[in-house]
Amino acid sequence: MSDAERTGGAPTGSDASESAAATDGGASDAAATDTRAAGDAAPSGTPAVDDVLSVRDLSTRFFTEEGQINAVESVSFDLREDEILGVVGESGSGKSVTALSLVDLVETPGRITAGEVWYRDADLADEFRDTDAVRVDGDHVDLRTVPPSVRRSLRGPSFSVIFQDPMSSFNPSITVGEQIAEAVEVQRRARANPRSTRSRTQGYGLGQYLLDGIVPGRDYTSEESMDRAVELLGQVGIPDPEERVDEYPGQFSGGMLQRAMIAQALAGEPDVLIADEPTTALDVTIQAQILNLLKEIQAERGMSIVLITHDLGVIAEMCDRVCVMYAGEIVERGTLESVFEDTVHPYTRGLLGSIPDVDDPRARLEPIAGNVPSLIDAEMDDRCYFADRCPKAMEACLDRPPEVTVDAAADHGAKCVLADREYDPARALPDDHFGETGDAADPDDAAATDGGDGE
Numbered sequence: 478m479s480d481a482e483r484t485g486g487a488p489t490g491s492d493a494s495e496s497a498a499a500t501d502g503g504a505s506d507a508a509a510t511d512t513r514a515a516g517d518a519a520p521s522g523t524p525a526v527d528d529v530l531s532v533r534d535l536s537t538r539f540f541t542e543e544g545q546i547n548a549v550e551s552v553s554f555d556l557r558e559d560e561i562l563g564v565v566g567e568s569g570s571g572k573s574v575t576a577l578s579l580v581d582l583v584e585t586p587g588r589i590t591a592g593e594v595w596y597r598d599a600d601l602a603d604e605f606r607d608t609d610a611v612r613v614d615g616d617h618v619d620l621r622t623v624p625p626s627v628r629r630s631l632r633g634p635s636f637s638v639i640f641q642d643p644m645s646s647f648n649p650s651i652t653v654g655e656q657i658a659e660a661v662e663v664q665r666r667a668r669a670n671p672r673s674t675r676s677r678t679q680g681y682g683l684g685q686y687l688l689d690g691i692v693p694g695r696d697y698t699s700e701e702s703m704d705r706a707v708e709l710l711g712q713v714g715i716p717d718p719e720e721r722v723d724e725y726p727g728q729f730s731g732g733m734l735q736r737a738m739i740a741q742a743l744a745g746e747p748d749v750l751i752a753d754e755p756t757t758a759l760d761v762t763i764q765a766q767i768l769n770l771l772k773e774i775q776a777e778r779g780m781s782i783v784l785i786t787h788d789l790g791v792i793a794e795m796c797d798r799v800c801v802m803y804a805g806e807i808v809e810r811g812t813l814e815s816v817f818e819d820t821v822h823p824y825t826r827g828l829l830g831s832i833p834d835v836d837d838p839r840a841r842l843e844p845i846a847g848n849v850p851s852l853i854d855a856e857m858d859d860r861c862y863f864a865d866r867c868p869k870a871m872e873a874c875l876d877r878p879p880e881v882t883v884d885a886a887a888d889h890g891a892k893c894v895l896a897d898r899e900y901d902p903a904r905a906l907p908d909d910h911f912g913e914t915g916d917a918a919d920p921d922d923a924a925a926t927d928g929g930d931g932e
């Protein structure tokens with residue numbers, strides 16, 4: 478959908494404002510006329526049947542000496558069955574903390590301060606259906622209300638995480654095979670005795686401790702779990718897995734180790750795989766191989782993946798739907814096509830403008846001016862957090878914009894005043910409105926990078 482179509486055929490952006498200015502002397506109300514029904518477009522209410530995960534108003538804070546840092550600010554999204562959901566944004570936008578919050582891995586001084594994380598698990602729902610303190614809705618359970626031991630037990634069989642840097646995630650003094658086999662063994666024992674993983678010792682109780690004392694060198698892993706580790710290494714494309722299984726992480730290349738980490742993440746056959754910048758540390762060729770591998774695995778196993786990245790090229794290659802994060806909030810969301818082709822938020826436009834054009838390698842890349850805010854609560858004004866970097870900031874942006882539906886059929890919504898009105902230069906904030914931090918690019922430059930349509 479073009480901007481003109483979206484706004485009912487009206488000229489858009491600076492073009493619209495210029496034509497309005499020509500007829501009424503520049504202070505046009507017409508340019509600020511709402512063209513869509515406003516309303517909160519963020520997912521709300523109880524989860525749908527095909528949602529594997531439904532996150533509602535999740536907020537995570539860090540309580541530091543410098544002050545309270547609002548790392549994740551009332552984030553809501555749904556992860557559907559058999560889909561790859563992309564979460565994209567610059568460093569410091571809250572992507573990784575959102576992922577850690579989902580799996581309850583936020584460490585002190587961080588804390589999840591509000592929100593719901595509904596996970597679909599019929600057995601878990603049945604287990605807690607009659608428990609007053611736990612919220613259950615159909616087959617979904619709000620994981621924020623179950624005991625921490627239950628959340629911990631879901632890591633592996635329900636949720637797995639692939640981290641950015643495999644080198645720091647593997648223990649260098651234990652063979653790769655042994656570390657994958659440990660993950661397999663934990664899941665094997667969990668299946669045999671689900672309650673064992675809810676204890677702090679994860680099934681390693683007094684009996685195991687005494688046995689280890691009597692039989693030194695007794696392995697936690699079994700022959701069966703080592704065989705499965707070999708199988709998993711083979712499935713993720715490690716050549717000669719029977720030999721490589723006995724090698725140490727230092728003997729693996731970066732790409733091989735990332736594959737090994739994927740193998741480890743698959744050990745529990747999770748419903749949800751969270752891949753946090755899984756290819757950032759890899760060169761382009763290996764990056765493509767790892768992304769292909771993730772796609773194949775997702776298709777084969779019907780898993781749902783949350784793919785976190787700062788790279789919209791990766792999102793375009795991999796994802797069904799996308800959430801764009803800025804300053805701890807989701808500022809634009811929708812199907813891949815809607816967000817890429819009917820972009821509303823100037824931040825999303827900025828990210829898109831920073832992707833090199835393969836058809837025009839000499840085209841100038843447009844960086845987004847300024848820096849992400851500190852997220853320190855005392856320094857966060859009650860306005861659009863992107864306003865001091867936005868080339869289209871207007872007076873209206875000094876109030877916090879709600880998320881507005883752009884296209885309900887495409888789940889497309891944006892937290893931006895441009896979702897339901899046009900840019901009006903007569904109401905633009907002066908360049909020095911935010912003092913020296915106000916370093917936003919000229920709107921005309923932005924229009925030039927958008928192909929001159931003013932948006």
Ligand code: SF4
Nearest residue numbers: 861864867874893894
């Ligand atoms: S609300 Fe205003 S300042 Fe914020 S992104 Fe939209 S146009 Fe820019």
